[in-house]
Amino acid sequence: MPRIENDIKLDFKDVLLRPKRSTLKSRSEVDLMRSFTFRNSKGSYRGIPIIAANMDTVGTFEMAVALHQFTLFTTVHKHYTVDDWLEFAEKHPECLESVAVSTGTGDGDFEKISAVVEAVPQLKYICVDVANGYSEHFVHFVRDVREKFPSHTIMAGNVVTGEMVEELILAGADIIKVGIGPGSVCTTRKKTGVGYPQLSAVIECADAAHGLGGHIISDGGCTCPGDVSKAFGAGADFVMLGGMLAGHSESGGEIIEKNGKKYKMFYGMSSDTAMKKHAGGVADYRLALV
Numbered sequence: 636m637p638r639i640e641n642d643i644k645l646d647f648k649d650v651l652l653r654p655k656r657s658t659l660k661s662r663s664e665v666d667l668m669r670s671f672t673f674r675n676s677k678g679s680y681r682g683i684p685i686i687a688a689n690m691d692t693v694g695t696f697e698m699a700v701a702l703h704q705f706t707l708f709t710t711v712h713k714h715y716t717v718d719d720w721l722e723f724a725e726k727h728p729e730c731l732e733s734v735a736v737s738t739g740t741g742d743g744d745f746e747k748i749s750a751v752v753e754a755v756p757q758l759k760y761i762c763v764d765v766a767n768g769y770s771e772h773f774v775h776f777v778r779d780v781r782e783k784f785p786s787h788t789i790m791a792g793n794v795v796t797g798e799m800v801e802e803l804i805l806a807g808a809d810i811i812k813v814g815i816g817p818g819s820v821c822t823t824r825k826k827t828g829v830g831y832p833q834l835s836a837v838i839e840c841a842d843a844a845h846g847l848g849g850h851i852i853s854d855g856g857c858t859c860p861g862d863v864s865k866a867f868g869a870g871a872d873f874v875m876l877g878g879m880l881a882g883h884s885e886s887g888g889e890i891i892e893k894n895g896k897k898y899k900m901f902y903g904m905s906s907d908t909a910m911k912k913h914a915g916g917v918a919d920y921r922l923a924l925v
Contacts (some may be wrong), residue, residue, distance in 0.1 A: 644835040646817065647862040668706065671872060673809035674848040675781065676788040678759055682706035682733060685863070686852060688877035689713065689737040689762055696723045697885040703730040708873070710762045710790065713737040717750050724755045735760035735790055740776040752784060762790040763808070767815060767829065769799060774806050781807025793854055795831035797843030804849040810873065811849060813840045817856030834869050841870025 659665065670681045687698050689710035696719075699709035711734050715723075724731060736758055738748040752758055761784060763777055768791065777791045791803050792812025800811045816830030833856035844851045853871035857863050857879060866874045 644832040646832040647834050647856050647858075647865045649832070650834060650865060652865060652868055669872070671850060673788050673850065674804065675807050675809050676786055678786065678788045678809075680788075682708060684708070684873040686710055686873050686875040687880050688854070688875050689735070689764055690877055690881075693877050693880050694737070695885060696727075698880065698883075699723075699730050699734045700727055701885045703727075703733045706733070708733050708735070710735045710737050710760075710764075710875070713739060713744075713747075713764070717747070717754050720751050720755050724757065728757065731755065731757040732759065734758070735762040737762040737764050738780075739763075740765055740773055745776070745779065748780070749783065752787070758787070760788045760790065762812075764790075764792065764812065766793065768792050768794040768803065768812075774802060777803055777808050778806045790852065792852070795836040795840065797839050800840045800843040800849070800851065801847060804844060804847045809849060810852055811840065811844055812852045812854045812875065813837055813871075814853060814855035814875075834865060837866055837869040837871050841872075845870070 667683045668681060669684050670679070671684075672679050683706050685702075685707045687694050687702055687707070687709040689712045691712040691714055694710050694712040696711065696715070699711060702709050713736075720736070736748060736751050736755075738744045738761065740763065748761060752761065761780060763773075763780060765773055773791075777789065780787075780789055788810065789808045790810045790812060791808035793814050794800060794803065794811060795813060795815050800813070803811050813836050814833055815836075817833040833853065837851070837853045840851050850872040851870070852873040852875050853866035853869070854875040855877065857866060857874060857876055859879075863874050863876075
């Protein structure tokens with residue numbers, strides 16, 4: 636029989652933050668800037684720790700340029716070519732300190748990420764991203780990236796449990812992406828039954844990461860600014876946004892017209908739309924999640 640957890644697990648919608656006394660006279664006095672030094676890379680970060688998700692409808696070069704003006708971060712999606720990165724680096728060298736180059740763990744991904752990082756040596760961050768980070772192959776891939784790029788800060792995920800956070804940090808990752816299934820266009824929980832309530836995942840994973848000197852990203856589940864506050868309150872060092880940054884002029888996605896109104900496409904990266912666009916279709920063994 637499967638093991639059933641006795642304690643209650645919570646999503647953002649299940650809680651509110653209880654107010655506390657403050658010495659601030661106004662919200663204008665709040666300092667949003669944060670500074671971190673990372674466990675494995677020894678690299679440092681200073682900025683507002685909000686991250687645009689590495690979806691092709693969100694994590695675009697245009698988004699990176701826009702967010703950099705406000706010291707926000709962008710994980711750029713993995714479908715840009717080496718030449719695309721070279722052009723971006725030439726036009727916007729100032730943005731390279733606040734972007735990560737993303738990669739999966741499939742055939743050719745290690746070679747491509749190596750080519751991008753070697754072509755654009757100013758890049759400091761690598762995001763190793765899969766939908767479900769509970770495979771030995773994923774851990775080995777993270778370890779290989781750390782071995783090849785010892786001074787780069789590595790983001791890796793996604794996972795939702797403390798023990799996997801610890802394993803990835805010990806394998807060489809610096810920042811662990813936490814969240815399986817909470818995204819606004821993600822149906823992983825419905826289609827596979829896999830997931831974990833996001834607020835509880837952040838609380839537990841932050842505790843595990845901070846015990847080793849690592850950091851976490853709360854990835855998914857934020858539908859409004861209040862959810863971002865809850866993620867930080869739960870212990871997240873960074874908060875990653877997808878749906879909240881979709882549909883803007885800097886976002887990717889085709890413009891479609893429906894009933895006389897124009898909309899921008901927004902979809903998950905395991906969706907039928909994404910797989911047809913980037914992989915030529917849905918593989919026989921795969922289920923299109925959205």
